[in-house]
Amino acid sequence: MRPIVRVVHEDWADTAIALPRYETAGSAGADIRANLRPEDRAQGFTIYPMQRVIVPTGLRVEIPEGFEMQIRPRSGLALKHGISLPNTPGTIDSDYRGPLGVLLINFGREPYVIQHGDRIAQAVIAPVVQALYEITDDSLTETSRGAGGFGSTGKQ
Numbered sequence: 001m002r003p004i005v006r007v008v009h010e011d012w013a014d015t016a017i018a019l020p021r022y023e024t025a026g027s028a029g030a031d032i033r034a035n036l037r038p039e040d041r042a043q044g045f046t047i048y049p050m051q052r053v054i055v056p057t058g059l060r061v062e063i064p065e066g067f068e069m070q071i072r073p074r075s076g077l078a079l080k081h082g083i084s085l086p087n088t089p090g091t092i093d094s095d096y097r098g099p100l101g102v103l104l105i106n107f108g109r110e111p112y113v114i115q116h117g118d119r120i121a122q123a124v125i126a127p128v129v130q131a132l133y134e135i136t137d138d139s140l141t142e143t144s145r146g147a148g149g150f151g152s153t154g155k156q
Contacts, residue, residue, distance in 0.1 A: 006062035013058025029122025044113040047106040054101035082108025
């Protein structure tokens with residue numbers, strides 16, 4: 001069974017901008033589009049090198065309990081222009097009902113303009129398991145890796 005994500009538009013949003021959707025039958029992520037505020041639509045939204053901005057989508061979502069929405073970068077924007085997410089993947093929890101904004105960063109050398117309706121990120125709906133955490137008086141079980149952390153596999 002496919003989960004249903006309920007969506008509403010912000011009062012100011014352009015309802016002609018497509019809802020998140022999968023561009024191909026095998027897509028894991030649904031493309032999310034910029035839905036700029038009326039005062040920004042004509043000139044677009046400029047992101048300068050190393051600047052972080054929240055780009056509005058004009059949407060609020062209701063994600064089913066037991067799922068999260070992961071916001072991920074679009075590979076083409078990252079490769080061609082250096083546009084990515086500084087916290088990838090971003091997580092939208094099932095109990096969040098505020099505006100859906102996409103946090104972008106420009107790792108490129110040139111300013112980049114997000115136009116109204118541009119595809120800016122992908123949304124992946126994923127199941128969530130909440131664990132229980134408990135203190136133990138016993139030691140942790142031994143493994144072959146042990147306490148080996150960053151770089152411990154031998155590859156630099």
